[in-house]
Amino acid sequence: MYGMDIAAPGAGDRLAEILDAEDVDSVIHFAARKQVGESVEKPLWYYQQNINGMLNVLTGMTQSKNAKKLVFSSSAATYGVPPVDVVPEDVVPMLPINPYGQTKLFGEWMARACEQPFGIRFCALRYFNVAGCGPVELEDPAILNLIPMLFDRLKKGKAPAIFGDDYPTPDGTCVRDYIHVSDLADAHIAALKYLDRDERKYDAFNVGTGEGTSVRQIVDEVKKVTGLPFTEAVMARRAGDPPHLIGSPKRINEELGWHAKYDVEDIVKSAWDAWQANPEHHIDVATWKQVS
Numbered sequence: 001m002y003g004m005d006i007a008a009p010g011a012g013d014r015l016a017e018i019l020d021a022e023d024v025d026s027v028i029h030f031a032a033r034k035q036v037g038e039s040v041e042k043p044l045w046y047y048q049q050n051i052n053g054m055l056n057v058l059t060g061m062t063q064s065k066n067a068k069k070l071v072f073s074s075s076a077a078t079y080g081v082p083p084v085d086v087v088p089e090d091v092v093p094m095l096p097i098n099p100y101g102q103t104k105l106f107g108e109w110m111a112r113a114c115e116q117p118f119g120i121r122f123c124a125l126r127y128f129n130v131a132g133c134g135p136v137e138l139e140d141p142a143i144l145n146l147i148p149m150l151f152d153r154l155k156k157g158k159a160p161a162i163f164g165d166d167y168p169t170p171d172g173t174c175v176r177d178y179i180h181v182s183d184l185a186d187a188h189i190a191a192l193k194y195l196d197r198d199e200r201k202y203d204a205f206n207v208g209t210g211e212g213t214s215v216r217q218i219v220d221e222v223k224k225v226t227g228l229p230f231t232e233a234v235m236a237r238r239a240g241d242p243p244h245l246i247g248s249p250k251r252i253n254e255e256l257g258w259h260a261k262y263d264v265e266d267i268v269k270s271a272w273d274a275w276q277a278n279p280e281h282h283i284d285v286a287t288w289k290q291v292s
């Protein structure tokens with residue numbers, strides 16, 4: 001294990017040394033800032049973090065002897081507000097509506113530009129909304145996305161928040177395509193195998209299910225799974241949120257042979273099991289009361 005700030009000056013040179021010392025042939029670049037709302041508040045910091053991070057990863061790879069395969073964590077946020085309900089990879093125009101999505105789209109361009117001159121083999125996985133947990137020991141302790149944010153409010157006895165219910169969607173709340181983190185992990189293995197092929201038709205894949213779930217439906221699932229008798233609160237919209245974002249999995253199904261195995265119930269249940277297994281997060285369901 002090597003620790004480093006991938007966005008810091010000189011990180012590319014240091015990375016090249018590590019890649020060669022360990023004889024690495026493939027890189028999965030996960031390290032980035034990923035909060036849509038925060039990116040709207042701090043755009044320059046997002047550009048600094050995510051673009052410099054990608055620049056340094058590519059610098060390290062181009063300088064190294066063997067590290068020429070790259071799987072990049074891209075995002076559904078690259079699509080902005082797509083003109084179709086279920087978005088395929090080749091939809092145009094791609095117009096991200098927040099700095100986070102812009103950094104991911106630009107990251108794809110940067111990697112693509114390095115293919116021909118440096119022999120980088122690249123593929124972008126455009127994650128839709130990753131949630132849930134595999135083994136409970138691998139819980140993501142960060143409270144940065146909808147399901148952990150709902151649990152966190154419950155832990156504090158507060159009403160879980162719905163950010164806006166006046167969107168042009170069936171129940172007025174934002175619709176997303178939720179993908180289990182274990183399915184996402186499998187998609188990376190499939191992508192690495194794909195990069196071994198000399199003939200590759202595509203370099204970007206949605207990691208989605210083609211199914212949309214609204215924030216209110218997730219809240220209802222949380223009620224069912226936790227058994228907690230809470231009342232949610234509707235708050236103001238959050239800046240930078242598209243009304244709906246659902247990914248077509250057709251390309252990744254056909255080209256990579258990847259299919260999602262888990263549904264939204266599995267996602268919420270596995271997230272809750274991991275939350276409850278963590279002593280710092282655990283909620284005593286029998287005595288729980290909503291205080292505000």
Ligand SMILES: O=c1ccn([C@@H]2O[C@H](COP(=O)(O)OP(=O)(O)O[C@H]3O[C@H](CO)[C@H](O)[C@H](O)[C@H]3O)[C@@H](O)[C@H]2O)c(=O)[nH]1
Binds near residue numbers: 129174241
């Ligand atoms: O307490 C909360 C938290 C979130 N939301 C809503 O729930 C939806 C999902 O929000 P998340 O923050 O969980 O996820 P995002 O859709 O904003 O973003 C996620 O998916 C994106 C792609 O769609 C990016 O990949 C990004 O990194 C990833 O966090 C949004 O409508 C958001 O407004 C609430 O209503 N209440």
